[in-house]
Amino acid sequence: MDDFENLDLPLFPISVAARLLDISVHTLRMYEREGLIVPFKKESNHRLYSKADIERLSCIRKTINESKISINGIKTIYSLIPCWDIVNCSLKDRENCESYKSHSNPCWTFQHVYNICAHLDCRECDVYKNFAECKSLKEKLKLEIK
Amino acid sequence: MDDFENLDLPLFPISVAARLLDISVHTLRMYEREGLIVPFKKESNHRLYSKADIERLSCIRKTINESKISINGIKTIYSLIPCWDIVNCSLKDRENCESYKSHSNPCWTFQHVYNICAHLDCRECDVYKNFAECKSLKEKLKLEIK
């Protein structure tokens, strides 16, 4: 794929991302600490953000500022994404999965050591990538629940 | 059923409900305006609250004060309840249904004039009654989405 089209390339350091979004660097780190965003990390632990990340953050920003949904509200909504269905999680794996039980934190904020998600990069996962907007979650429910 | 056991009887005027929950009368009206609660209304338009209402409001209170989810966040979560599945809404009815499209307001805040919900009392509906807690929504999703 052409680099120009690939939205998932880690391109922007945190200062640039902050400028693009017109927010402070610290706010970006807060969103990460809360589990709303998972930026790419270099070996040095420095963050890099992709175009898709900027898009995602812009959406989060709207949700907070325009829809007036608190960060904990967003986390709770994310926790409702049916990840077990999306990644085809086995019944056994579900039993031991914290995020399967959780209704306050998104699955990508948990350590998945024993199940299908272990050692996979959440950034690459459809659960993380496709459900940044609340809209997409309801559409998913419509598809799955007849 | 014994009146003492029936949780759905309209028993308490707003002043008593407010005292039971240790909040102001105005806050109760606000929750209603926001669509979080649907109290019984007398012909005179005066509100009456059941034991189930008090329980529901107590849960809403915890969600706001302890889980730190904003009212708009709660509304959005409620809007994700798969009502169409619960009330067995026809495909045709869904097309014209505002709440089927909404991802910001619960179904019981809409006027349902043309579909299966028309003229039904939302207070009596399983959608309204069984999903006051976020927990119950995730459990429902687990049941429906394999």
Place this chain on the structure above:
DNA sequence: AATTTTTGATATTTATAAATAACAAATTCT
């Protein structure tokens, strides 16, 4: 090697959601 930027952490500010207070008119109750 020197400059710039990042890191995480703490302390502070700001914006605003949530709750309260006050009002006159209508309704209920004794």
Place this chain on the structure above:
DNA sequence: AGAATTTGTTATTTATAAATATCAAAAATT
């Protein structure tokens, strides 16, 4: 008939979530 309560509305207060400001140490850049 009169007292108490409810109604809806507007204006105000309060609590706190969200964002900003500072800091020294580490890393990156030129």
